[in-house]
Amino acid sequence: MPFEIVRNDITKMYADAIVNSANPMPIIGGSVDLLIHQAAGPELIVARKEIGKINVGDAKLTKAFQLNAKYVIHTVGPAWVDGKHNEFELLQKCYEESLKLADINQCASIAFPLISTGTYGFPKDKALKIATEVIQSFLNTHEMTVYLVVYDESSFKLSEKLFDKISAYIDKNYIEEHEMKFFSSDINLSMIPDEEEYQPIVSRSENISIQKKREWKDLSDEIGETFSEALLRLIDERGKKDAEIYHLANIDRKLFSKIRSNKDYQPSKMTAIALSVALHLNLDETKDLIGRAGFALTKSNLSDIIFMYFIEHKIYDIYEINKVLFFYNLKELGGI
CATH class of the missing domain: 3.40.220.10 (Leucine Aminopeptidase, subunit E, domain 1)
Known part of the structure; x- marks a missing residue:
């Protein structure tokens, strides 16, 4: 990067x-x-x-x-x-x-x-x-x-103001998520109904018959835009230039060229999020874009919690985000 x-x-x-x-x-x-x-x-x-x-x-x-x-x-x-x-x-x-x-x-x-x-x-x-x-x-x-x-x-030191805000957000989201997981593990398994109590809506043979009727074209239509296609559309919709976006995303020109020239290009999660930040996407838009590359944001991942903090607060500064990631010994945003 x-x-x-x-x-x-x-x-x-x-x-x-x-x-x-x-x-x-x-x-x-x-x-x-x-x-x-x-x-x-x-x-x-x-x-x-x-x-x-x-x-x-x-x-x-x-x-x-x-x-x-x-x-x-x-x-x-x-x-x-x-x-x-x-x-x-x-x-x-x-x-x-x-x-x-x-x-x-x-x-x-x-x-x-x-x-x-x-x-x-x-x-x-x-x-x-x-x-x-x-x-x-x-x-x-x-x-x-x-x-x-x-x-x-x-x-290395973050500003006290930023550190306090990030720490509070992590305490509220990341730590609470882990506490919920801990308590959910104490659920009495005997309270969960047996599998045989559930009846399928359609029989297995009917299911197979329905699947056979589905055409490959139908499946490909459902796939929709790839990550690369969605990225380029968003850049055009916002009236941005490629160079502006890859500089803001902390990725180099060669990597961006690979993404642009290959509609099926599979980016790393850090590259996908970096480009979302460069485009100033909100949280739902970010989840949609990175989802097209097979990624998600979860509250069980500290890096994701930090990304969500900055996106929710509309702080679209890769350098500021990377300072916090570095402070917590996490991988930084960008790509080479």
């Missing part, structure tokens, strides 16, 4: 460019900067010294040496003061300048750390919001795979 949040050590990532949250001076700092220099080898600091001082918000490029990448993009994030010293604008510029450098150097993929959230103390939820907004804006007009690499659970 074009954008993905991953839990990993950034020095272990395979990408054309790896972004280093660098010290402004050509010295090895702490945290991500130290890890990247250790993994890249001594050549990296030599190349970094050739650049000299980097201003806050700027980005510079060197070779990656022993890393699993072509380039290291060094950017200097702002130290958090109180949010009133241009911290937001400078952090935004870090991502923008890094993406611009990656694009100029024809990178197909780039891996970012959550810049400034370590020793510089930028609040993690605010830094995450800026990162995803800049990346989303960039991917609306560019083809690139962007990874946001989070080292561990302590490095």
